[in-house]
Amino acid sequence: MKIKLFAATAVLALGLAACGGETPAPEMPAPEASAAEAPAPEPAPAMASIGETPADPVAFMKTRHDNYEDLGKNFKVLLDNSKLGTPDMAAVSAAAAKVNEYAGQMGTWFPPGTGPEAGKTEAKANIWTERADFDAKLANFQAEAGKLVTATGTDAAAFKAQFGPTGGTCKACHDTYREEDKDK
C-alpha cells in the first residue's frame, strides 16, 4: 500500500520535475483560507477542570487530540500566509483568534488520568510530574498567542514578526512534553 502510494508519488514528482516550474501557477487551488472556517472539532466539550479525572478518559483524550490537530490546521494557515508577500489578513486574523482560543483552554486539557497510562497519546508522563514547568511554558504560549492576535489586527509586518515567537512557544513545550512520532 505504502509502496504503491510511493510509486504513484514518484511518477507524479517525475512529471513535476520534468515539466519544470512553468506549470504551477494556473491550476493551483485558492489560498488555504478555508482551513480556519472548516468545521472545527467541538472545542473541548467535555473538558473537566484541572484536577478531576474525566469520566471517559479515552474520549477526553480523543477530543484533545482533535483539538491539537485543529490547532495545527489553523497554524498552517498562519505559516502559509507568513511566506506570502501580501498575506490574507482576514484568514490570518481568524486563525490567530482560534489559536488564542485554544491557548486559553489548554490549561484544562491535561487533568490527571489522561496521560500515557490511560491510552494512546503523545502526551508524556512528565506533564503531570513537572506540572509547574509545564504551566509556565503554557503561560508563555498564551502570552505569545495573545500578542499574535494583536499583531494580526495590526498589519502584515507585525504578523510576520510575531509568527516566529509564537511558534517557538509551541515547540518549547513539544520538545519536553510530547512523544515523537506516535500519531501516524
Added chain:
Amino acid sequence: MTDETVAPASPAPTPNQKVWDAPVRLVHWLLVFLVALSWWTAEEGDMQLHYWSGLTIVGLLVFRVYWGFAGPETARFSRFVKGPGAVLSYASKLFKPDYRASFGHNPLGALSVVAILLALIAQVGLGLFASDTDGLESGPLSPYVSYEFAKDAGDLHEDAFNILLILIGLHIAAIVFYLVIKRINLIGPMITGSRKAESVEGPASGIAPVPLWRFLIGVALAALVVFLIVWVPTTR
C-alpha cells in the same frame, strides 16, 4: 641482471578509458553529501538547513534527468536502461571467465540507478508539499495543499526515506561485491572519471566530450526550477 630485463624503466602504461564525465561525478558526490546532510538535519530538527539541502537536491535531480538525455554516452538513460533480457543475460555472465566489465552502468546496476533516482524524486517531491503536524514547518509548495494532505505528505516523506536507505544499502553492497569478489574497483572511476581499459567493453578512449553549452543549459534549467519553486509560492 635478470632484474634489469624484467623491470624496464617504464612499462607501456595501460590506457585509461574515460567512463564518467565531471558533471555525473559531481552530481553523484553532491547527492551523497546532501542526502547525508538532509538526514542529519531532519534528525536534529534543523529545518532551515534541511529545506535548502532538499532544494539543492531538487536542482541536482533536474540536472541529472536532463543530463540523461543531453549528456555523454554513459550518462544517457537510452544507453544504460535495458530490458529484463539484458539484465538476466548480464547476471548469467557475471561469473563466467569471459566476463567483461560494462562501459558505464551495467544492465543490473542500471536498475539501481533508476530506482535511486525515482526514490530521490519521490522523496523531494513529498518534501516540497510536506508540513509537520503543528503547522510550524513546511516545504515551499505546502501552501498549495490542505493541512491533511501536507501532514500525510510529511509522514510519507519520513517513512519513504527508509526505502531510500535500503536502496543505498544495496548500492553499497554491490560496490563491495565488485571490489571483493570481482576485484573491480568502481569507486576510483567515480572519483577520477577513468578506469584501466583492460578487458572492458566500449571504445578504448571512452566517452566523447560534450559541448559546454549543453552543460550550461542544464545548470540554468536546474537553477530555474529551484528558483520558481521558492519564488512562485510567495506571489500568490
